[in-house]
Amino acid sequence: MSDRQDDIYAHQHDVVEAFRFDEQVVNVFPDMIRRSVPGYPTIISMIGYLAERYAQPGSHCYDLGCSLGAASLSMRDNIPHADCKIIALDNSQAMVEKCRVLLLDQAGKSKVDVKLGDIRQQEIKNASVVVLNFTLQFIDRIDRDLLIQKIYDGLKPGGILILSEKLAFSDGRVHDMQTDMYYNFKRLNGYSEMEISQKRNALENVLTPDTLEVHQQRLRQSGFASCDVWFQCFNFCSMVAIKV
Numbered sequence: 001m002s003d004r005q006d007d008i009y010a011h012q013h014d015v016v017e018a019f020r021f022d023e024q025v026v027n028v029f030p031d032m033i034r035r036s037v038p039g040y041p042t043i044i045s046m047i048g049y050l051a052e053r054y055a056q057p058g059s060h061c062y063d064l065g066c067s068l069g070a071a072s073l074s075m076r077d078n079i080p081h082a083d084c085k086i087i088a089l090d091n092s093q094a095m096v097e098k099c100r101v102l103l104l105d106q107a108g109k110s111k112v113d114v115k116l117g118d119i120r121q122q123e124i125k126n127a128s129v130v131v132l133n134f135t136l137q138f139i140d141r142i143d144r145d146l147l148i149q150k151i152y153d154g155l156k157p158g159g160i161l162i163l164s165e166k167l168a169f170s171d172g173r174v175h176d177m178q179t180d181m182y183y184n185f186k187r188l189n190g191y192s193e194m195e196i197s198q199k200r201n202a203l204e205n206v207l208t209p210d211t212l213e214v215h216q217q218r219l220r221q222s223g224f225a226s227c228d229v230w231f232q233c234f235n236f237c238s239m240v241a242i243k244v
């Protein structure tokens with residue numbers, strides 16, 4: 001993968017435009033996400049581990065909002081069945097184009113189909129593993145319930161949804177403390193105050209985090225029997241929800 005350094009917000013922007021997954025972001029994305037999401041490499045590795053355990057023979061595994069396909073690659077490297085199909089989907093043309101190139105020459109048992117499209121329109125069927133790795137937070141709140149319900153309905157019994165998200169906290173003091181530690185994580189990873197502040201402005205109203213309670217209520221309402229946090233670092237977490 002490209003290891004170009006993310007310097008998008010390193011100079012003063014006259015106007016900070018709303019964050020988009022365009023070509024400029026695609027070019028630095030591996031560095032950006034690694035330095036911006038605490039635990040990202042661990043989460044990607046564990047998606048492979050969970051897929052190895054939960055992918056069912058002859059089923060589909062979905063990577064919704066796949067970006068450059070890191071979660072798909074991790075699943076492909078770990079799923080032991082040759083007849084599983086991985087469907088990776090993103091609505092950013094630039095992401096999908098680069099993802100296809102990155103997945104071209106990689107071997108693996110399962111085939112990965114990289115598609116351009118909106119995950120709200122994607123049919124989910126015969127699924128054993130569905131991944132939403134930091135994607136739901138970019139979907140309009142009004143569409144989130146329907147999307148999670150569609151995923152639940154498309155999962156086979158015993159199937160799982162892996163849902164990773166940036167969290168909000170209902171207690172203001174906890175929210176401020178977690179956010180403060182998160183910004184310090186970014187500082188430790190070399191981002192300046194200007195980069196942190198311009199990125200925060202760019203993500204305003206684009207990335208809209210829910211609280212853990214809202215996520216868990218939505219998952220339970222859709223029918224998931226359990227939804228547990230298996231990873232959390234500051235305001236970033238990953239849940240696994242199981243359909244019995």
Ligand SMILES: C[S@@+](CC[C@H](N)C(=O)[O-])C[C@H]1O[C@@H](n2cnc3c(N)ncnc32)[C@H](O)[C@@H]1O
Pocket residue numbers: 021033064065066067068069070071089090091092095117118119120132133134135138139
């Ligand atoms: C933070 S990135 C996801 C990172 C990726 N899952 C990973 O593990 O590396 C969010 C991605 O979701 C995509 N996205 C946002 N809204 C979408 C939608 N409605 N349909 C499809 N993709 C969407 C963006 O284009 C972006 O690539």
Ligand SMILES: O=C(O)C(=O)C[C@]1(C(=O)O)C=C[C@@H](O)C=C1
Pocket residue numbers: 032033036037134166199200203207
């Ligand atoms: O940089 C931030 O502040 C973030 O919230 C991180 C985050 C994400 O969670 O998706 C935001 C946009 C980029 O895709 C990479 C990471």
